Amino acid sequence: MSCCGGKRETLYNNKYNQSDTNNEFEINNEVAVPKSFYFKYLSSKPLTIKGEITGNIYQFHDSEITIQVDRRDGTFMTGMPLLQRIENP
Secondary structure, X not given: XXXXXXXXXXXXXXXXXXXXXXXXXXXXXXEEEEOEEEEEEOOOOOEEEEOOOOOOEEEEOOOOOEEEEEHXXXXXXXXXXXXXXXXXX
């Protein structure tokens, strides 16, 4: 007999922990989470950022440019000066 009465197994097999890759959003615990974020650059000087999680390179060359960023890197970039997170452009 397991120590938790099989509750851990039930938790891991919960239908809300599975995602459908065909959708724009991943469903996780009944909350829609976007797969990416968008950032607008607020300076005219070039800026290159390496994603903290994915290692992707994001290059901002012009002011007011908007770039799509992986959500895993977007969380890190939200606090950066001169970058403004925006809704889907």
